[in-house]
Structure formats: C-alpha cells, structure tokens
Amino acid sequence: xxxxxxxxxxxxxxxxxxxxxxxxxxxxxxxxxxxxxxxxxxxxxxxxxxxxxxxxxxxxxxxxxxxxxxxxxxxxxxxxxxxxxxxxxxxxxxxxxxxxxxxxxxxxxxxxxxxxxxxxxxxxxxxxxxxxxxxxxxxxxxxxxxxxxxxxxxxxxxxxxxxxxxxxxxxxxxxxxxxxxxxxxxxxxxxxxxxxx
Numbered sequence: 096x097x098x099x100x101x102x103x104x105x106x107x108x109x110x111x112x113x114x115x116x117x118x119x120x121x122x123x124x125x126x127x128x129x130x131x132x133x134x135x136x137x138x139x140x141x142x143x144x145x146x147x148x149x150x151x152x153x154x155x156x157x158x159x160x161x162x163x164x165x166x167x168x169x170x171x172x173x174x175x176x177x178x179x180x181x182x183x184x185x186x187x188x189x190x191x192x193x194x195x196x197x198x199x200x201x202x203x204x205x206x207x208x209x210x211x212x213x214x215x216x217x218x219x220x221x222x223x224x225x226x227x228x229x230x231x232x233x234x235x236x237x238x239x240x241x242x243x244x245x246x247x248x249x250x251x252x253x254x255x256x257x258x259x260x261x262x263x264x265x266x267x268x269x270x271x272x273x274x275x276x277x278x279x280x281x282x283x284x285x286x287x288x289x290x291x292x
Contacts, residue, residue, distance in 0.1 A: 097131045097270065100163040102188070102204075103153055104137065104178050107145045108171030110256045111201040115167050118263035122271065122279045130271060136160045138183060146171050157187045165266070166195045169259070170202030170222070178207055185211050197266065200252045201259035208250070209233040218245040222255030243290075261287065 099119050101112045112135070119131040137143050137153030145151055155161065168174070168188060178184045189211045192198050200208050205221045206229065208214050215235040220226075220242050230238045239245055244253040244262040246269075253262035264287045268276035273289060280287035 096129065097164050098162060099131050099133045099165045099167065100136045100155075100160060100191075101133065101167040102137075102169065102184075103135050103143050103145070103151055104173045104181075104184065105144055106171055106173030106177060107143065107151075107169050108173075108202055108256060109145050109147070109149050111169030111171055111204065111259050112145075112151075112167070114257065114260040115169075115199075115201065115263040117283065118260060118267065118279060121282055122267055122275055124275070130275070134161075138181075138187075146173075157183070160191075163191065163195050165197045165199060166191050167199045167201060167259075168204035168207055170200070170204040170206070170255075175203045175206045175225070179210050189213070196249070198250050199262065199266070200250075201262070202253065202255045205229065205252045206232070208252075209236060213250060214252075217247045217250060219247075219252040220245050220254050220258075221252065224255070260285065265290070 101116055103112055116133055119133045122130050134154040136155050139156045143151045202222045203225050205219055218237045218239055220239045221229050226240055243258040253259045264276045264280055
C-alpha cells in the first residue's frame with residue numbers, strides 16, 4: 096500500500112491538502128481494495144488552523160511520522176509567509192526528500208522546496224498569481240506558466256489549488272495506471288482528462 100503523507104501547518108490552503116487527500120484516499124483496485132494510506136503530518140499534534148479558520152488535526156508530527164512513499168507539501172499564505180521562515184519545517188522536508196519516492200508541491204508549497212534548494216534547474220509551476228514572485232525570488236528555477244503541473248521524476252509541482260487535484264490523478268495514473276485514475280475521478284464526479292506526457 097502506498098504511504099502518502101500530507102504536510103499541514105497554520106494558514107495552509109484547504110483544498111491544497113484536502114483535494115489530494117480525497118483523491119488518494121478513494122483510490123482502489125478493481126476489486127475495491129484501498130491502494131493508498133493517506134495521513135496528515137504537522138510540526139506537532141496540536142490542532143492546525145487552516146485558511147479561513149478550518150481546524151484540522153494532524154495524524155502524526157515530525158518526530159513520529161511513519162515512512163512515506165510520497166510527501167505532499169501544500170501552499171497558501173502559511174507556506175509563502177510563515178513556514179518559509181520555519182527552519183524546523185524546512186529541515187524536516189529536506190530530510191524526508193532523501194527518503195521518499197516523490198516529493199510533491201501544491202500551489203505555493205513550491206516556495207518551501209525552492210527555499211531549501213531542491214528545485215534548482217527544474218521545471219516548476221505555482222499559482223498564476225505567484226509566478227512572477229517565484230521567478231524573481233528563485234532565478235535558477237525554470238518556471239512554467241499556464242500548466243497545471245510539472246513532472247521532474249522525483250519532484251512534481253502543481254499550479255494553484257484545484258491543480259493539485261489534477262496532479263493527484265496524474266500521479267495515480269503514473270503509479271497505478273490509467274484505469275485506476277479514471278475510476279477514481281469518476282467516483283468523485285471530477286472532470287479529469289488525462290494529458291499526454
């Protein structure tokens with residue numbers, strides 16, 4: 096079973112983490128067996144106040160988080176303004192990067208990966224409102240506009256908010272095949288069309 100951890104922190108964008116959580120949580124084999132274990136990770140186990148006051152409880156903290164195949168780093172105000180200054184969070188992401196199969200950023204979560212030097216020379220994207228800031232702040236990145244996501248193999252990035260759902264379906268397809276991704280999208284009643292890559 097694929098182990099997927101999603102980072103949460105104060106002022107995290109809700110759909111950035113909830114969208115991928117829903118996609119991977121619903122993914123099943125043809126005979127209705129779950130294929131992903133999805134959990135939320137916070138700096139500690141205290142309730143997290145996401146954007147607009149949604150309260151969320153992490154399943155694990157940085158010290159007791161189990162091994163992950165995929166780590167998803169969402170965005171929002173909390174990523175670009177708060178966590179980018181949190182050396183504990185940045186160090187934890189960098190350490191986990193060495194152990195996961197895929198490190199995924201959603202929206203402005205890309206700023207956290209850029210800040211710790213993981214994206215130099217890679218194709219990346221983010222929310223359209225933050226493209227110029229990303230280019231100016233990290234000139235060594237190959238920032239792509241008007242794309243939903245980028246795939247550099249181990250590191251994947253997505254545009255803003257709902258693009259994280261598209262990237263999640265793409266990653267399902269990449270790991271488990273088109274049938275699993277299409278069936279999950281249908282169950283969610285989400286209009287997802289596979290893209291040629």
